[in-house]
Amino acid sequence: MSKMLFGTDTQPSAEMAVALVNSLPERGGQEGLPDSESLLRMGRALQIFYQPDGSQAELLAMRNLRQRLNEIIRTPELQPRMDMLNELFFSASAIPQIVTHPEDPTPHFHYTLEDASYIDHIKAITTYALSRLIIIGEWGRLRTCEGHDCNRLFLDTTRNGKRLYCNSKTCGNRIHSARYRNRATS
Numbered sequence: 169m170s171k172m173l174f175g176t177d178t179q180p181s182a183e184m185a186v187a188l189v190n191s192l193p194e195r196g197g198q199e200g201l202p203d204s205e206s207l208l209r210m211g212r213a214l215q216i217f218y219q220p221d222g223s224q225a226e227l228l229a230m231r232n233l234r235q236r237l238n239e240i241i242r243t244p245e246l247q248p249r250m251d252m253l254n255e256l257f258f259s260a261s262a263i264p265q266i267v268t269h270p271e272d273p274t275p276h277f278h279y280t281l282e283d284a285s286y287i288d289h290i291k292a293i294t295t296y297a298l299s300r301l302i303i304i305g306e307w308g309r310l311r312t313c314e315g316h317d318c319n320r321l322f323l324d325t326t327r328n329g330k331r332l333y334c335n336s337k338t339c340g341n342r343i344h345s346a347r348y349r350n351r352a353t354s
């Protein structure tokens with residue numbers, strides 16, 4: 169059973185952070201952001217409100233961001249991790265505001281001005297989501313899959329917080345894992 173760790177405005181942001189990190193070849197096993205189209209698809213799948221402009225510069229900036237998010241996630245000590253998150257807030261020119269708008273009439277936070285760049289919007293919402301995990305004491309729910317040969321990051325939203333695999337149907341399936349091992353060694 170899954171639960172919402174935080175409000176509906178933050179969950180997609182946390183999932184975007186996870187998706188960005190997993191787009192790194194060292195995480196997902198292949199380049200997950202080969203072109204602007206892949207970035208657009210990622211945002212759509214997670215129902216991220218902000219729209220990329222499709223430029224090459226934006227794609228490169230997102231690849232830098234995912235690298236930084238991955239470094240933050242791999243940083244075990246709290247203070248350096250918080251410093252790195254604050255750096256991202258500053259570089260995104262984040263300014264929290266409580267807002268409503270036609271697409272989302274429920275009062276919620278925006279962390280960037282409306283006309284900020286896509287990269288700053290995404291930087292700010294993913295940084296906020298990671299910060300929020302620290303603040304609510306749930307940082308430990310951000311974990312690397314224990315599946316064989318899988319290095320994917322996942323956010324454990326189960327009630328007991330004991331999930332081990334990024335995907336129970338693939339990595340968590342013993343038969344699949346055994347087959348995979350046989351194939352990999354043959």
Ligand SMILES: [Zn+2]
Pocket residue numbers: 217267269272276277278
């Ligand atoms: Zn909004």
Ligand SMILES: [Zn+2]
Pocket residue numbers: 313314315318319320333334335339
């Ligand atoms: Zn996995």
